[in-house]
Amino acid sequence: MPQTASAPSGKPPTPRERARERTINDIVRLGREHLVLHGAAALSLRAVARDLGVVSSAVYRYVENREELLTLLLIDAYNELGDEVDAAVAALPEADHAGRFNALGSAVRRWALHEPARYGLLFGSPVPGYRAPTERTTGPGTRVIHALMSLLDGAYRAGRLVAPGGQAAVVPPLAADLERIRRDMGLAVPDILLARGALVWTSLFGAVSFEVFGQYGADTFAAPDELFAHHLAVLAGLAGLSASAPQDGGPAE
Amino acid sequence: MPQTASAPSGKPPTPRERARERTINDIVRLGREHLVLHGAAALSLRAVARDLGVVSSAVYRYVENREELLTLLLIDAYNELGDEVDAAVAALPEADHAGRFNALGSAVRRWALHEPARYGLLFGSPVPGYRAPTERTTGPGTRVIHALMSLLDGAYRAGRLVAPGGQAAVVPPLAADLERIRRDMGLAVPDILLARGALVWTSLFGAVSFEVFGQYGADTFAAPDELFAHHLAVLAGLAGLSASAPQDGGPAE
């Protein structure tokens, strides 16, 4: 059984632990390469072992099984996507809510198109027989929705998120869910805008998935960039963001 | 090599051809069962052969390889989804555009939740190394978008699809794509509504995929039915459908 991977108990790492960590990193790196080259289901521990210059059974010292490696790659990919999104959002001033929304969506799409296999691992059909251990993946896996929601929340607190008129209130069971989410994430947006944020979230990934997975026909859209930009603009409006640039004062707090 | 599967040349089928077709149907049926039980990537020709009561190599007389069986299952699933959607839409009067839209979306979700593995085969990450032969799958694979678009087109021709106000026109490259689509599908809706229809399309499947693939957290939404109903209502408005009374226009600029 692989050892306790890392319980940072304060003690300085022994050379052995460092070597072990280095090997695990190598395995993840090689696994990532195989992933982008041959896809998730074709990920082979034996092939990784070959590239590592070691016999197949040796990798089981570091990685419990194929699922464990998939989990490591899942976390790795979630974090890379989260980093990209965070960087793209942070590159724009905090008051430019619409710009930041656009940057977030574009970053997701850019990363997905650049890493289709890893995107598929995150947002495609689940690998059969593989259940991601939520206690390890929810953290990295929720970075994008957290970024999106805090973005929308910031816009709301700045008075730049306009609730749509004529929209019926959400039904009580859904309101209960939304209330819990609002509390857990420390948000201020009201139910209707929160629900719309969730819809925008799923819609963003729906559009990206259709493009990455080739769900549009092969030659349906010759201008996918423009299509996505248009979708993103409509989604910004759907979320309640006013499309025009924020010329007024800075952040509220 | 599997024979010419079926070139309906008018001649009555010989008993042998009928037996052959029956065997292929059995293979597809067994494959479907394995698909729903163990997922797409775990689909095994040998297991199907075992269930068929025949030695493994015998199935290659009927199915060229594993990919071929996947293609058959793909077409099978596309058609079943298409049938469900068509039936749900046809159950409501043609003039009830909003109701039909709701029925379409609900039918997609219902089928997806009932057949998660097959839904994943259709709309999840592509099976690695497998390229669906477009000449055989585009027909069944476009039934839902055709149903959606003709529904929206009917509403537009009936004057029940209101273009949102304050929406900028689409850029020329995208307009060219939309024009071609409009021509190919014989539609009348203008660019803005057509683009919104595409967004509604991807958003619908985005919401369904999130739910089926467990992309929402495990216990994020205790009321998924209400969440989806809410999303569907918002998407209907986004498409331009007036729910009962004409909704307010787009956000003021």
Next chain:
DNA sequence: AGGAGTCAAGAGCATTGCTCACATTTGTTG
């Protein structure tokens, strides 16, 4: 120095997709 902990190697098992040579069934035709 010695023992506990760690690691790599290689054999082995069950599984898969797929091919091939051979046997058997089946329908047609001389």
Next chain:
DNA sequence: CAACAAATGTGAGCAATGCTCTTGACTCCT
């Protein structure tokens, strides 16, 4: 009806895969 040819089924076999187990070696700490 008998012979032939096409269609179908059989079983062995190859190259992979994930994973386990035993064996030996190596490292580090007391």
